[in-house]
Amino acid sequence: MNSLLDDLEEETGGLFLELIRMLFLPLHEYSADLIYYSISNVRSNRNTYSVAVEIIASSTVQVEGIFGRMLQMLIRFPRKTEVCSLDLSLIEQQVELLLSLKDITNLTSDLALFETIFVRSSWDHLAAVINRFDTRSDNGNMETMIRETKKMNIRIKLLLLTIVQISRNKQLFFAEELHNAIHTSPPDHASIIRIIVTRSEVYYCPIVEIEPLVDLSQHKRLQ
Secondary structure (H helix, E strand, C coil), X not given: CCXXXXXXXXHCCHHHHHHHHHHCCCHHHHHHHHHHHHHCXXXXXXXXXXXXXXXXXXXXXXXXXXXXXXXXXXXXCCXXXXXXXXXXXXXXXXXXXXXXXXXXXXXXXXXXXXXXXXXXXXXXXXXXXXXXXXXXXXXXXHHHHHHHCCCCCHHHHHHHHHHHHHHHCHHHHHHHXXXXXXXXXXXXXXXXXXXXXXXXXXXXXXXXXXXXXXXXXHHHHHC
């Protein structure tokens, strides 16, 4: 008896079929594959490093140095869940610590501070810290400072920018990523599939597991 995916393969093909196959994979397996390819030498595009940050994961392959340690922190240390109210005093304390760095590039030499603010904080808390930093900083907003600095490793820059953008507005971040993937020439099909699969609100894997148990004869009678 053909499975649901077998039937789809007979009726479809190409990128649409690839997308459907990815949607039916267990999400943790799909994410693990993304992480591997994004931080190994299998692909040469430097922007694939941001994929690993985007899905908040890491590996021990080709992640040496400060960048590697930052990535490992993102997967090893749990991020706090969203809270009902923000701790305003803690936000001010952490903003003071960031301002004391003088130069945003100094964050790479204070991984304890990176862990505390950028790794372990809830997304709402991190967004509040960044917004308050932008208000108080005399050197411009954090995102612009990261973009314009010439003294930061490009991979670390992409890592920080991805975290900052997701903390501000996760939906907008992925909408822009999807827009860019669609409108580039040629379209970035790998990114389109990745975003659709990882941001899907429907978990399709159980459908594949349950489908063989369904009595199709009942369905035929209804037809």
